[in-house]
Amino acid sequence: MENDIERLLFIYALQNAVKHNSAPKSGTVIGTVLGKHPEFRSRAREIGPLAGKAVAQVAKMSAAERKSRLEEIAPELLAELTETHEHVRELPALEGAENGVVMRFAPNPSGPLHLGHARASILNDYYVKRYGGRYVLRVEDTDPKRVDPEAYGMVLEDVEWLGLGITDIVYQSDRLEIYYDLCRKLIELGGAYVCVCDSERFRELKLKGKPCPCRELEVEENLELWQQMLDGEFYEGDVTVRVKTDLAHPDPAMRDYSAMRIVNAPLHPRVDATVFPLMNFSVAVDDHLLGITHVIRGKDHIANTRRQRYIFDYFNWKPPVYRHYGRMGISGVVLSTSGMREGINSGLYTGWDDIHLGTMRAIARRGIEPEAVRNAMIDIGIGETDISFSWENLYSRNKELVDPRANRYFFVPDPVEVTVEGAPRHEAHAALHPNDPSRGVRTLIAEGAILLPRADIEGRSMVRLKDLYNIRIAWDGDTPRVSYAGDSLEEARSEKAPIIQWLPADAKLPCTLLRQDENLEGFCEPPVAGETGNVVQFERIGFARVDSVEGGRVSAYFAHR
Numbered sequence: 001m002e003n004d005i006e007r008l009l010f011i012y013a014l015q016n017a018v019k020h021n022s023a024p025k026s027g028t029v030i031g032t033v034l035g036k037h038p039e040f041r042s043r044a045r046e047i048g049p050l051a052g053k054a055v056a057q058v059a060k061m062s063a064a065e066r067k068s069r070l071e072e073i074a075p076e077l078l079a080e081l082t083e084t085h086e087h088v089r090e091l092p093a094l095e096g097a098e099n100g101v102v103m104r105f106a107p108n109p110s111g112p113l114h115l116g117h118a119r120a121s122i123l124n125d126y127y128v129k130r131y132g133g134r135y136v137l138r139v140e141d142t143d144p145k146r147v148d149p150e151a152y153g154m155v156l157e158d159v160e161w162l163g164l165g166i167t168d169i170v171y172q173s174d175r176l177e178i179y180y181d182l183c184r185k186l187i188e189l190g191g192a193y194v195c196v197c198d199s200e201r202f203r204e205l206k207l208k209g210k211p212c213p214c215r216e217l218e219v220e221e222n223l224e225l226w227q228q229m230l231d232g233e234f235y236e237g238d239v240t241v242r243v244k245t246d247l248a249h250p251d252p253a254m255r256d257y258s259a260m261r262i263v264n265a266p267l268h269p270r271v272d273a274t275v276f277p278l279m280n281f282s283v284a285v286d287d288h289l290l291g292i293t294h295v296i297r298g299k300d301h302i303a304n305t306r307r308q309r310y311i312f313d314y315f316n317w318k319p320p321v322y323r324h325y326g327r328m329g330i331s332g333v334v335l336s337t338s339g340m341r342e343g344i345n346s347g348l349y350t351g352w353d354d355i356h357l358g359t360m361r362a363i364a365r366r367g368i369e370p371e372a373v374r375n376a377m378i379d380i381g382i383g384e385t386d387i388s389f390s391w392e393n394l395y396s397r398n399k400e401l402v403d404p405r406a407n408r409y410f411f412v413p414d415p416v417e418v419t420v421e422g423a424p425r426h427e428a429h430a431a432l433h434p435n436d437p438s439r440g441v442r443t444l445i446a447e448g449a450i451l452l453p454r455a456d457i458e459g460r461s462m463v464r465l466k467d468l469y470n471i472r473i474a475w476d477g478d479t480p481r482v483s484y485a486g487d488s489l490e491e492a493r494s495e496k497a498p499i500i501q502w503l504p505a506d507a508k509l510p511c512t513l514l515r516q517d518e519n520l521e522g523f524c525e526p527p528v529a530g531e532t533g534n535v536v537q538f539e540r541i542g543f544a545r546v547d548s549v550e551g552g553r554v555s556a557y558f559a560h561r
């Protein structure tokens with residue numbers, strides 16, 4: 001290996017071969033090397049042949065040789081495979097990405113980000129991280145009717161929470177002059193015209209595949225009308241600039257769609273303007289001007305991709321590579337921004353972080369970590385098949401992260417207070433974490449009255465109290481009479497007694513466990529108050545994020561079991 005680049009190509013070729021247990025792929029190897037070592041991008045031309053050499057060399061080796069060689073010269077790359085490969089699956093390669101990519105996440109600032117945005121933003125982020133390059137956050141705020149001034153800040157917070165590797169931030173409302181300029185150029189090219197037809201009338205003609213009278217105007221006349229639009233001589237709804245497409249297109253929605261319009265009200269929060277581009281125009285222009293190489297978005301944008309193609313063709317621009325992933329049904333939460341907003345305004349939801357909503361902030365409030373959201377979205381991938389979002393998978397991804405960290409505590413919902421007849425005073429030492437003795441124990445003293453979860457003792461004659469002893473229960477109507485039954489684990493087992501949580505009646509904090517279906521009221525161990533902001537495990541109930549302690553009452557949000 002004479003120089004670094006050859007060595008890098010060789011070790012990444014080895015890694016690629018070991019990972020897939022097959023001959024290495026030159027394109028992937030180049031992509032990995034340039035992604036991790038952007039300093040070599042300027043030498044992209046000499047890399048191709050060198051990669052070919054490295055790949056050929058590795059291809060000749062046996063699987064065992066490849067592995068032992070990688071272990072010898074780059075053990076960390078071998079370790080990386082066993083650490084991450086089992087868990088985070090690799091998504092399909094993107095064509096033409098070997099030399100790095102420029103991608104974008106383009107939300108509308110109409111509310112905070114939700115699970116739908118998470119998928120788009122994480123998949124694009126994944127590829128930028130994989131191939132190296134730039135990741136543009138493009139705030140698409142050219143529809144004053146759908147801009148919520150507070151959403152600008154929320155989107156940035158959510159982007160940060162998700163850990164997206166954004167390198168550039170662009171606001172479309174800062175770029176109106178650019179769109180105006182290109183709109184004029186498109187008119188000059190004969191690719192667009194100003195249409196003053198009544199929208200109903202235009203629709204009728206369009207459905208028949210017929211041109212409206214405006215389509216026949218000369219460029220000069222169109223430019224004059226366009227200037228009048230900019231000069232404020234038209235009012236909202238009177239006029240629109242249309243892209244000339246194909247009036248015979250089988251899909252009427254493709255025919256001469258609008259590119260520019262007037263919006264008089266509401267006023268835009270960031271700019272003093274009344275002429276605004278519609279999505280297909282501003283998206284196509286910006287994808288080109290920002291040098292976007294790859295766009296990953298949902299299938300619901302396929303028609304837009306076709307519409308945008310006309311603009312690329314008129315200007316003779318090279319379009320990015322598009323991938324459209326399938327629809328994702330998400331049950332159990334509200335996702336429509338207008339639905340969420342109405343619910344918040346009417347008091348049905350407490351705010352954008354209400355746990356009945358599918359926003360990032362609602363999910364965060366429940367103790368679900370951004371890394372879990374990322375892993376779950378990568379598990380879903382970019383396939384074209386429509387799927388339903390698996391909450392179970394998100395939960396198991398989250399559990400992998402929080403289980404090793406979460407301290408264990410007892411929470412007794414709907415408690416029954418009892419005195420255990422004949423019981424000796426007993427100090428229970430319960431581990432804060434069963435797999436990590438170094439964290440120590442919680443000490444709970446059972447002397448006198450204790451609290452038991454009603455649902456777990458109802459109808460039972462014996463239960464075992466965790467880390468304490470067995471009790472026998474005699475029922476006097478609805479009232480349990482409880483007596484000490486020794487501490488033999490065998491006996492508890494042979495009587496099929498469940499092991500349940502409990503609390504000393506004199507050492508407890510009121511606690512509400514907030515859940516999507518119904519809240520649980522009860523008591524928890526006092527040290528839970530010191531866990532505000534953390535995820536804990538309420539034994540036998542599940543993981544929860546301790547949200548606040550107010551007036552001596554703990555509020556925690558249920559995450560999952």
Ligand code: GLU
Pocket residue numbers: 106107108140279283296297301
């Ligand atoms: N801002 C649009 C949206 O959120 C466009 C996104 C895109 O082109 O990918 O739907």
